[in-house]
């Protein structure tokens with residue numbers, strides 16, 4: 001039996017994450033900084049898991065507790081076994097990979113893909129391409145992902161002979177002037193034959209300008225043993241661009257955001273101003289959605305078909321139903337029903353659940369409450385810990401008084417209610433179907449279905465009180481003027 005030419009060997013991925021990231025000037029490890037809603041480590045692990053390797057090993061060192069905890073948390077959703085290996089001292093990329101190799105079975109003989117945790121745009125497709133190239137017959141000893149850097153300063157340069165074969169990689173600090181003129185650079189992403197890698201890591205020395213064990217020296221050692229070295233240059237340099245400082249972090253975040261907006265637009269959404277629209281990587285935007293300028297869609301937010309969002313709206317982990325409209329709103333963990341209208345100037349907090357065609361208007365805050373279909377809360381109102389039925393209208397300036405200083409209590413309001421402006425619902429309290437309340441009512445007791453609730457005594461006017469008690473005031477003068485005119 002013959003094996004096909006591109007027969008895929010077993011693959012393990014080693015993700016380097018032991019470095020200190022000094023140039024970030026941060027108490028947070030570099031790889032835990034976020035790009036479009038996901039840490040760079042998260043991006044690296046998602047990309048690695050996307051090629052379905054047998055195993056992922058993350059090499060940790062600096063701030064290993066924090067990084068290790070982040071790895072464990074991310075590993076839950078990846079569907080690939082993930083382990084960490086500790087690099088005790090940061091003696092270079094060769095030493096880091098050796099630490100990673102020690103976590104693989106001693107007889108592991110497939111392909112080892114090495115990547116780093118600070119390349120946010122690197123995706124599974126690019127990694128898969130490296131493995132595919134590597135597996136072409138004759139199978140390579142090392143396949144290096146390279147790119148053309150606009151400014152190659154700092155990168156390792158790819159040295160090729162006249163036939164275009166890769167001879168070695170020379171680090172910027174060790175390179176001659178001629179070598180520094182080479183614009184093809186090492187991305188730091190490689191596929192290795194596991195046996196070659198294991199053998200050559202053992203032969204690395206530290207005779208270089210940084211006194212470190214360079215992973216890149218494996219290349220010329222492998223070539224000296226007649227191994228085949230492939231260089232695979234990606235056209236899109238941003239895919240392999242690394243982050244060393246916060247300027248690069250912002251630059252690559254903007255680039256990823258631009259790509260996410262482009263994907264949404266190609267799938268049928270209108271984004272009026274992609275430059276002021278920020279979209280996290282796990283957000284889903286439907287067809288014929290319109291996103292107006294200044295909108296931030298974060299976390300697991302989902303926008304249903306035909307909805308309009310913005311301008312100046314932030315939605316975090318929020319679901320927007322089909323055809324809904326959300327204007328100048330801040331929402332966290334909310335669910336907005338189909339055809340609902342929200343804003344301008346609404347604040348939806350966790351577990352705000354708005355029914356179909358409901359309306360939450362201006363200066364209205366909703367928390368842990370369900371608002372029935374076709375129900376309206378149009379103006380200046382706080383709704384907390386409430387269940388409101390369908391086709392009900394809550395008058396302006398009402399408060400669901402849910403907190404008695406010790407406990408949070410619920411208010412339940414039925415269908416087709418009409419509560420007056422400035423009604424206070426002192427929870428726990430229930431208002432039956434079809435009930436009304438007068439303006440300014442303080443509802444302390446349950447209201448039966450169909451009843452009108454009113455509170456406070458009959459209005460009493462004490463004539464001339466202001467004129468007599470505030471004789472020289474503007475109010476008194478105004479009152480006197482009117483009285484004299486009539």
Ligand code: UD1
Nearest residue numbers: 016017018019090091092093096116155156186187188214
């Ligand atoms: C490395 C490459 C260089 C390449 C560049 C791409 C070497 C010797 N050089 O250089 O050819 O162009 O990446 O960005 O490999 N790390 C550890 N432990 C260590 C040292 C590094 O885990 O002891 C990790 C870092 O956290 C980082 C990655 O390895 O994720 C690369 O290390 P870095 O110091 O940035 O290498 P460069 O000098 O940039």
Ligand code: CA
Nearest residue numbers: 118242243244
């Ligand atoms: Ca680097």
